[in-house]
Amino acid sequence: MxxxxxxxxxxxxxxxxxxxxxxxxxxxxxxxxxxxxxxxxxxxxxxxxxxxxxxxxxxxxxxxxxxxxxxxxxxxxxxxxxxxxxxxxxxxxxxxxxxxxxxxxxxxxxxxxxxxxxxxxxxxxxxxxxxxxxxxxxxxxxxxxxxxxxxxxxxxxxxxxxxxxxxxxxxxxNGTRVASLWDYTKTQSDWLVGKPPYGYTIDPSGKLAIDQGAHRVLRWCHGAALRGVSARRMTMVLTRARIPTGGGGTWTASTLLHRLRNPALLGLRVTEDKTSGARRSKIVHGRDGNPIRVAEGIFTESEWQALQAALASRSKTQPARAPGGATRFLGILVCADCATNMTVHRSKGRQRTYEYLRCRNCPSGGLGAPNPEIVYRRLFDQAMAALGGEPVRVREYMTGADRRERRKVLEDGIAAYLAELEPSGRFSSNAFAREQAEKRLERLIAQLNELGPEGAEDRWIQVGSGETFGRRWERGGPEEMADDLRRAGLVCRIHRSKIPKTRAPEVRLELTVPKNVAELLVIKGNSFERT
Missing domain, CATH: 3.40.50.1390 (Resolvase, N-terminal catalytic domain)
Known part of the structure; x- marks a missing residue:
C-alpha cells in the first residue's frame, strides 16, 4: 500500500x-x-x-x-x-x-x-x-x-x-576489487565484462561477434565519409531511415564521429585515452607489445586509415577549452530569436581564423556575432551600470546563542560610541573624528538590525562585506561577474540584424534583470568545503 x-x-x-x-x-x-x-x-x-x-x-x-x-x-x-x-x-x-x-x-x-x-x-x-x-x-x-x-x-x-x-x-x-577486475579483462582476448563497442555483440560462447545491422551502418558511413559527406548529414540520413542507435536516444554528429574514430572497429581491445583532452579511445597492448585482438575487424588497417583521413579533412578546430569554459558568460548570453545559449565557434579562412558567437536552433546558427570579446565587454559595461552599485551581502548561519553574544557585543559598541559622541566625549572636539565615529556607529546599527528581532532560534542572516559588486567584479574579473550574474538569473539577449551590403550583422544586447535581483545576488557560502 x-x-x-x-x-x-x-x-x-x-x-x-x-x-x-x-x-x-x-x-x-x-x-x-x-x-x-x-x-x-x-x-x-x-x-x-x-x-x-x-x-x-x-x-x-x-x-x-x-x-x-x-x-x-x-x-x-x-x-x-x-x-x-x-x-x-x-x-x-x-x-x-x-x-x-x-x-x-x-x-x-x-x-x-x-x-x-x-x-x-x-x-x-x-x-x-x-x-x-x-x-x-x-x-x-x-x-x-x-x-x-x-x-x-x-x-x-x-x-x-x-x-x-x-x-x-x-x-x-570493493573499489579495489572492481578496478582489479577491469585491469585483468583489458589483457584478455575474451570479452569478460562490460558493454561491447558499437558494431559488435556478444555471442552465446561469450566472445565478440560482428553485429550485422551495425556493420552495414558503419560500412555505409565509411563510404559516405570518403565521398566527403559530413557527419551531420549522415546522422540526418540515419534518423530518417529510422536506424536504431544501439544505445537509445537519437543520432548526433558527435556520437557518430566517436564511433567512427574508435580503434575497436579494427577488432582490437581499447581503453579510454585520458591524456588526449578529448573523448578518444586508444589501443591496449599485451605483454608481448602487440595489440590485443578480441574479434574480427569491421575495417582493415588501410580502410581505417583512409576513414580517419577523411574525417580529419572535414574537422573544425574549435577554441581550446579554457579553465572557465570555451565561452565566457555561458548561460547568460542567449539568442533573442531561439533562446538558446550563444557559444564561441572558430572558422578557418584563407588568411586568418575567425571567432564568432552563434546559437543552436537558428538555421546555420543565425547571423553570427563576430568579435566575441567586444560582446563580452559590452555585457560587462551594461552589468556594471545596472548592478555595480549594489552592496555585496553574504549569507551566514547564526545560532541562537551566537546571536545573543553578537547582539550584546554590538549593543555595547553602540553604547560606547553614543557616549563618546556626547558634548563631553572624546569625539566631540574634532570634526573629522566625529564624522568617522558617526559612520562606524551607523555600521554597527545596521549590523544590529541585520540580526533581526531578539530570540533564541537559529536563523540565516545577511552580512554586508563592505564593498559593492562593481568593486568585486573589477577585482575578480569577468569570471567573478559571470558566476554572480548566473546566480542572480540575469539574461542578456543578443539581437542580430542584417545590414545591407555588409557581411557582419548589427549586434544589439538586451539585458534583463529579475525584480528580486538583490536577494538572488546574496552570496551563500559553502559550509562543506574541505580544508
Missing part, C-alpha cells in the same frame, strides 16, 4: 509502499508524537539506499525505526530526507537531492539529524569529518539508530569515527 506521511510541518515523505502492519504502527507513532511539547528538539530523519534490497533496510523500515527512536528520545519529527538509489561513496550528504536541501537551505529548521545506520549515512571518513565539523559549527546533533553515536558526548564522536573508518575500508576494498 502507498502512503504519504504528514506531521505538523506538512507532507514529509515521498510516496512509498507500506504494509498494513506498518501503517498501523505509523499511525500509533503519530498519535504519540503529537503529545510532545512544541519546544521539544526537532528531528530530521535521513533515509538512504543505493538499491532496493532486503526488507530490513527498506525505506519504510528505516523510517519506522527512526520514528520510534525519535519518540524514545523525545524528539519531534519535522522532516524526512529520503534519497533512494544514491551511493554514499560517490555522493556526500550535502550533495544529495533531499538531504542536501535541508543541510544547505533549511538548517535552522531542525536540531538533530537521525539516520538508520552509519553506512546508510556516509561511507568515507573525510565526508564524516566534514559533517561532524558542520554539526558542531551549527550546533546540531548526529544520532544513529544502530550505533552508539551522539555528538553531545566525546565518546560518541570517537565511536562515529571508528565506525566510519571501517565503512571506508569496506568501500575501498
Amino acid at each position: 502507498k502512503a504519504r506521511i504528514k506531521d505538523k510541518a506538512g507532507p514529509l515523505t515521498a510516496v512509498t509502499h507500506w504494509r498494513e502492519a506498518d501503517l498501523s504502527l505509523l499511525e500509533e507513532l503519530g498519535e504519540k508524537s503529537g503529545s510532545l511539547p512544541d519546544d521539544a528538539p526537532r528531528a530530521l530523519l535521513s533515509i538512504r539506499l543505493s538499491t532496493f534490497t532486503a526488507e530490513t533496510t527498506s525505506p519504510a523500515r528505516q523510517e519506522l525505526d527512526l520514528r520510534v527512536l525519535a519518540l524514545e528520545r523525545g524528539y519531534r519529527v519535522v522532516g524526512i530526507a529520503s534519497d533512494l538509489n544514491v551511493s554514499a561513496t560517490k555522493v556526500p550528504p550535502w550533495k544529495r537531492r533531499e538531504l542536501g536541501t535541508w543541510l544547505n537551505e533549511r538548517a535552522p529548521d531542525f536540531d538533530v539529524l537521525l539516520f538508520w545506520k552509519l553506512d546508510r549515512f556516509v561511507r568515507r571518513l573525510t565526508d564524516l569529518n566534514v559533517m561532524i565539523g558542520w554539526c558542531l559549527k551549527h550546533r546540531k546533533n548526529l544520532v544513529s539508530r544502530h550505533e552508539a553515536i551522539d555528538l553531545a558526548t566525546p565518546t560518541g564522536i570517537a565511536m562515529i569515527e571508528v565506525i566510519a573508518k571501517v565503512a571506508e575500508i569496506e568501500a575501498t576494498g
Whole structure:
C-alpha cells in the first residue's frame, strides 16, 4: 500500500509502499508524537539506499525505526530526507537531492539529524569529518539508530569515527576489487565484462561477434565519409531511415564521429585515452607489445586509415577549452530569436581564423556575432551600470546563542560610541573624528538590525562585506561577474540584424534583470568545503 506521511510541518515523505502492519504502527507513532511539547528538539530523519534490497533496510523500515527512536528520545519529527538509489561513496550528504536541501537551505529548521545506520549515512571518513565539523559549527546533533553515536558526548564522536573508518575500508576494498577486475579483462582476448563497442555483440560462447545491422551502418558511413559527406548529414540520413542507435536516444554528429574514430572497429581491445583532452579511445597492448585482438575487424588497417583521413579533412578546430569554459558568460548570453545559449565557434579562412558567437536552433546558427570579446565587454559595461552599485551581502548561519553574544557585543559598541559622541566625549572636539565615529556607529546599527528581532532560534542572516559588486567584479574579473550574474538569473539577449551590403550583422544586447535581483545576488557560502 502507498502512503504519504504528514506531521505538523506538512507532507514529509515521498510516496512509498507500506504494509498494513506498518501503517498501523505509523499511525500509533503519530498519535504519540503529537503529545510532545512544541519546544521539544526537532528531528530530521535521513533515509538512504543505493538499491532496493532486503526488507530490513527498506525505506519504510528505516523510517519506522527512526520514528520510534525519535519518540524514545523525545524528539519531534519535522522532516524526512529520503534519497533512494544514491551511493554514499560517490555522493556526500550535502550533495544529495533531499538531504542536501535541508543541510544547505533549511538548517535552522531542525536540531538533530537521525539516520538508520552509519553506512546508510556516509561511507568515507573525510565526508564524516566534514559533517561532524558542520554539526558542531551549527550546533546540531548526529544520532544513529544502530550505533552508539551522539555528538553531545566525546565518546560518541570517537565511536562515529571508528565506525566510519571501517565503512571506508569496506568501500575501498570493493573499489579495489572492481578496478582489479577491469585491469585483468583489458589483457584478455575474451570479452569478460562490460558493454561491447558499437558494431559488435556478444555471442552465446561469450566472445565478440560482428553485429550485422551495425556493420552495414558503419560500412555505409565509411563510404559516405570518403565521398566527403559530413557527419551531420549522415546522422540526418540515419534518423530518417529510422536506424536504431544501439544505445537509445537519437543520432548526433558527435556520437557518430566517436564511433567512427574508435580503434575497436579494427577488432582490437581499447581503453579510454585520458591524456588526449578529448573523448578518444586508444589501443591496449599485451605483454608481448602487440595489440590485443578480441574479434574480427569491421575495417582493415588501410580502410581505417583512409576513414580517419577523411574525417580529419572535414574537422573544425574549435577554441581550446579554457579553465572557465570555451565561452565566457555561458548561460547568460542567449539568442533573442531561439533562446538558446550563444557559444564561441572558430572558422578557418584563407588568411586568418575567425571567432564568432552563434546559437543552436537558428538555421546555420543565425547571423553570427563576430568579435566575441567586444560582446563580452559590452555585457560587462551594461552589468556594471545596472548592478555595480549594489552592496555585496553574504549569507551566514547564526545560532541562537551566537546571536545573543553578537547582539550584546554590538549593543555595547553602540553604547560606547553614543557616549563618546556626547558634548563631553572624546569625539566631540574634532570634526573629522566625529564624522568617522558617526559612520562606524551607523555600521554597527545596521549590523544590529541585520540580526533581526531578539530570540533564541537559529536563523540565516545577511552580512554586508563592505564593498559593492562593481568593486568585486573589477577585482575578480569577468569570471567573478559571470558566476554572480548566473546566480542572480540575469539574461542578456543578443539581437542580430542584417545590414545591407555588409557581411557582419548589427549586434544589439538586451539585458534583463529579475525584480528580486538583490536577494538572488546574496552570496551563500559553502559550509562543506574541505580544508
